[in-house]
Amino acid sequence: MTTTEQPPRLPFTRGNALEIAPDYEALRRQAPVSRVLTPAGDPAWLITSYEEAKEVFRDRRFGRSHPAPEQASRISYAAVQDGPSGDFESEEREHKRMRRMLAPAFSAPRMRALGDRIAELTDRCLDDLQAARDADPGAPVDLTDFLAFPLPVLVICELLGVPYEDREKFRGLSERIARMDGGEDAQAAMTEFKAYMTELAEAKRADPRPDVISDMVAVQADDPTFTDDDLARMGAGLLFAGHETTSTRIAMGTLFLLTDTARRDRFAADPEGQVAQTVEEILRLTATSGTGLLRYAHEDVEIAGTRIARGDAVLISSDAANRDAAVFADPDEFDPDRTPNVHLAFGTGAHVCIGANLARTELRTVFPKLFRRFPGLRLAVGIDDIPVRTNRVAGGVDRVPVEW
Amino acid sequence: MKITADTGSCVASGQCVLLAPGTFDQDEETGTVVLLAEEPAPGEEDAVRQAELTCPAAAIRLTGA
Numbered sequence: 001m002t003t004t005e006q007p008p009r010l011p012f013t014r015g016n017a018l019e020i021a022p023d024y025e026a027l028r029r030q031a032p033v034s035r036v037l038t039p040a041g042d043p044a045w046l047i048t049s050y051e052e053a054k055e056v057f058r059d060r061r062f063g064r065s066h067p068a069p070e071q072a073s074r075i076s077y078a079a080v081q082d083g084p085s086g087d088f089e090s091e092e093r094e095h096k097r098m099r100r101m102l103a104p105a106f107s108a109p110r111m112r113a114l115g116d117r118i119a120e121l122t123d124r125c126l127d128d129l130q131a132a133r134d135a136d137p138g139a140p141v142d143l144t145d146f147l148a149f150p151l152p153v154l155v156i157c158e159l160l161g162v163p164y165e166d167r168e169k170f171r172g173l174s175e176r177i178a179r180m181d182g183g184e185d186a187q188a189a190m191t192e193f194k195a196y197m198t199e200l201a202e203a204k205r206a207d208p209r210p211d212v213i214s215d216m217v218a219v220q221a222d223d224p225t226f227t228d229d230d231l232a233r234m235g236a237g238l239l240f241a242g243h244e245t246t247s248t249r250i251a252m253g254t255l256f257l258l259t260d261t262a263r264r265d266r267f268a269a270d271p272e273g274q275v276a277q278t279v280e281e282i283l284r285l286t287a288t289s290g291t292g293l294l295r296y297a298h299e300d301v302e303i304a305g306t307r308i309a310r311g312d313a314v315l316i317s318s319d320a321a322n323r324d325a326a327v328f329a330d331p332d333e334f335d336p337d338r339t340p341n342v343h344l345a346f347g348t349g350a351h352v353c354i355g356a357n358l359a360r361t362e363l364r365t366v367f368p369k370l371f372r373r374f375p376g377l378r379l380a381v382g383i384d385d386i387p388v389r390t391n392r393v394a395g396g397v398d399r400v401p402v403e404w
Numbered sequence: 405m406k407i408t409a410d411t412g413s414c415v416a417s418g419q420c421v422l423l424a425p426g427t428f429d430q431d432e433e434t435g436t437v438v439l440l441a442e443e444p445a446p447g448e449e450d451a452v453r454q455a456e457l458t459c460p461a462a463a464i465r466l467t468g469a
Contacts, residue, residue: 057460058460099415099435100435103430103434103436104432104434107418107432108419108425108430111422339454340453340454340458346417346460348460348461349415350415352415352417352461354417356418356419357417357419357421357422360422
């Protein structure tokens, strides 16, 4: 028997895909900021309450770089969100440059313009879903294969200028870089992913197109401090983040709508009228992998009475913050009528998800189309038979078998 | 209701534009907020209130009823 009390180690286990681990609430009841061990076994602070999560997201004394990276707490053995990134001295400048470069491509007007194309691609995915059903009417169809994975991939490919034919390649690489126990294989996959982006950048240099990779190449031509490695890492990051996260929300949103027939029927009766609020509720409740978003303190900071020392790792659990009863009444209930629904699914502050409006546009297109076409859609297995991916940075589920 | 938008603290998330496209726009170059009018466009009062609450940078402020 051990006498020293060990802090709890992430990731916590949850009951099923739609829940979050009860440990978060238990910790929050004690304090907004708790001592935990990361999946890699290193010490970190975990933020579980909404107000403090928002505070840290907005506080510029926290960043993604570390003053002494070799001493930093490791989060996992994946190759994304695994430890410090960027240079401590120049992080803020670099980050501003990146946002300036990418903001126009992901702006709301650009996303509105992309809306028709997203609608067209969604229809195509739904045709494929129907065709799969017709080919074998007795068997359930996996919504992941025909909609949740391909749609965000088609969209991000067009936006970035990545060939859709390469999807199996970067699907494999995305899975490998985000495996929390990946270790050397995750690093090797990241190297391969970057080599792929470098090759693509080379092609855009010779033949620029109206896409984000071409924009980055153009910026690089005028800015020698923006290295090939920066470009490759950023391109791989955008491709990874641009499909994994939205795929997960399409899968999880479908699960939320299908696990309660009354809820499904209510949505299917007026999808266009309800979609904006329903999507926000899906975003609020969708739990990710359970490590939260990573920051390192750039100086000593006090949060809710807890002193966080310079260099300490801080994990902000949006999953937990989004179910903080101090802000959201009946936080575990799926209630599309919540207003306001100011969740932190995209983070907030300077690092707020740049693809938030892309994700919203996709999600607001997908669900009305899905339930207009298949109002009687149902889950072919029980929710407890859908395995949760606990080992992946972006979380999610492997399959969503449906029938109609 | 009078709206002010601080472009200095704006982080170009574009949430306000998605919520209230008649009131807010985004600069083509920088992505930062462009206020189209000092008052909400007709029918966008609630959306503008939501934009104030959800702005990741707290760059949108409302004054008056």
